[in-house]
Amino acid sequence: MIATIRPTHRLAHSLVLRAIYDHSPISRAEVARRTSLTRTTVSEIVDQLLADGLTEEIGRGASTGGKQPILLQVPDDARNLLGIEIGDRSLIGAVVNLRGELRGRLEVPLDGPDGAQALEKLDSLIGDLLAHDGRPVLGLGIGTPGLVDTSTGVVRWAVNLDWRGLALGDRLRERWGLPVYVANDSHAAALGEHTFGGHATSESMVVVKVGRGIGAGIVIEGRLYAGEGLGAGEIGHSAIADNQRICRCGSTGCLETLASTRAVVQHARELAPHAPDSALHLPDSSDGIDLDVLLHAFESGDDLAREVVLAGARHLGRTLGTVIGTLSIRHLVLVGEMTRFGEPWLTTVRREAHRSALALLADETRIEIGRLESDLVVLGAAALVMTHELGLVPAR
Numbered sequence: 533m534i535a536t537i538r539p540t541h542r543l544a545h546s547l548v549l550r551a552i553y554d555h556s557p558i559s560r561a562e563v564a565r566r567t568s569l570t571r572t573t574v575s576e577i578v579d580q581l582l583a584d585g586l587t588e589e590i591g592r593g594a595s596t597g598g599k600q601p602i603l604l605q606v607p608d609d610a611r612n613l614l615g616i617e618i619g620d621r622s623l624i625g626a627v628v629n630l631r632g633e634l635r636g637r638l639e640v641p642l643d644g645p646d647g648a649q650a651l652e653k654l655d656s657l658i659g660d661l662l663a664h665d666g667r668p669v670l671g672l673g674i675g676t677p678g679l680v681d682t683s684t685g686v687v688r689w690a691v692n693l694d695w696r697g698l699a700l701g702d703r704l705r706e707r708w709g710l711p712v713y714v715a716n717d718s719h720a721a722a723l724g725e726h727t728f729g730g731h732a733t734s735e736s737m738v739v740v741k742v743g744r745g746i747g748a749g750i751v752i753e754g755r756l757y758a759g760e761g762l763g764a765g766e767i768g769h770s771a772i773a774d775n776q777r778i779c780r781c782g783s784t785g786c787l788e789t790l791a792s793t794r795a796v797v798q799h800a801r802e803l804a805p806h807a808p809d810s811a812l813h814l815p816d817s818s819d820g821i822d823l824d825v826l827l828h829a830f831e832s833g834d835d836l837a838r839e840v841v842l843a844g845a846r847h848l849g850r851t852l853g854t855v856i857g858t859l860s861i862r863h864l865v866l867v868g869e870m871t872r873f874g875e876p877w878l879t880t881v882r883r884e885a886h887r888s889a890l891a892l893l894a895d896e897t898r899i900e901i902g903r904l905e906s907d908l909v910v911l912g913a914a915a916l917v918m919t920h921e922l923g924l925v926p927a928r
Contacts, residue, residue: 541577544569547624547921548569548577549577549581552581556603556605556606557603557604558603558605560574560578560670585668586611586922587605588607590604603781604752609629611630612629613914613918614626615672615673615675615715615907615912615914616636616675618717619717620744621642622771623650624907625637625638625660625661626661626910626914627661628914630918632911634910636661640656647690647693647695654848669710670922671921672712673914674700674715675715675909675910676693677690678695678716680762681762681833681887682716683705684699684701686701686714686761687714713913717909719747721741721749722739722741724908724914725737725865725908726915727911727915731865735754736751736862737864739768739865740864741908742865743793744792744793746791746848746868747765747768750859756767768788769787771788772785775790776789790843790847791845791847793823796841799843799844800821801821801864827873842872845877845878845884847884848884849881849882850885853886853894856888862897865902866900871901871902874901881899887895
């Protein structure tokens with residue numbers, strides 16, 4: 533276990549650990565220089581970190597005229613982090629180390645929108661993850677759909693699981709005796725990309741997750757921004773068209789009904805019977821069209837596939853133009869299954885975003901596909917634990 537830290541020393545402790553984490557191998561003297569703490573204070577904190585197993589000595593560095601300094605680093609596997617994504621169809625959990633590397637991964641299917649069943653399976657999954665190995669567990673992070681109060685761990689509303697006012701954090705803390713942190717899945721994805729995606733030059737970014745649903749996570753100076761109503765980034769439920777398509781939220785014309793994987797696949801199924809020259813014109817039933825079938829047709833240059841996919845990209849881009857004008861954050865990262873459509877999809881999103889935003893702001897904004905290929909919400913949930921428990925966020 534980590535030794536108790538006096539509140540007056542907590543900031544100094546975090547600064548020292550973060551300096552070692554970000555800049556290892558590093559000497560005590562260099563830590564003192566980077567943190568502006570005295571060498572005595574740094575030595576005391578390093579001794580505590582060594583005793584806790586959160587830091588190790590790895591040999592000596594080059595001499596600058598005196599004694600060779602002893603170099604320090606944070607062992608990648610000093611602590612286990614448990615990260616879990618509560619998805620539409622499954623629970624995905626992983627044991628993650630302090631560098632965002634998965635040391636074990638499990639997936640459990642869900643049988644429809646049954647919130648009680650999801651809780652039961654969640655407990656079983658956590659038990660299995662805790663049995664993975666004997667390393668100390670720092671805490672548990674959860675990424676879940678819905679409006680989430682991250683400060684309390686309460687899921688205010690998750691429509692797909694019919695959770696309302698569920699004190700998920702307290703429930704899991706009492707059951708497992710671990711620190712528990714809960715965030716909206718898109719918010720968790722944003723923190724995962726920001727922490728482990730190698731974006732060392734970006735203090736702030738908006739990460740837009742485009743899958744069966746659409747949501748954005750906003751990271752400002754390394755911290756998640758949820759907004760006063762906890763719904764910051766709920767762009768998927770912005771009504772942007774008069775298409776009479778009913779969204780999962782109950783409204784019509786939401787971005788999700790136009791640009792999500794669910795929407796583009798449904799659009800392709802509707803048009804395929806009327807497009808005999810398309811590879812999507814299946815003889816038996818258009819129900820055979822899924823995302824993989826659509827992706828194959830798209831990559832083969834099929835006109836219908838390109839029409840439905842790029843139409844969704846245009847709607848997404850216009851919405852991102854509004855995001856650029858509202859937040860003026862210069863780095864937008866796109867993640868989720870729709871990014872599988874690659875450069876043509878991304879180019880269309882960029883073009884429409886630039887057309888929809890003030891030219892100067894648009895020109896200064898970088899829009900790119902995320903660098904983490906999978907398990908982004910799981911990694912973000914783990915990063916949530918690491919951020920709160922150790923203060924470890926990327927150096928800026």
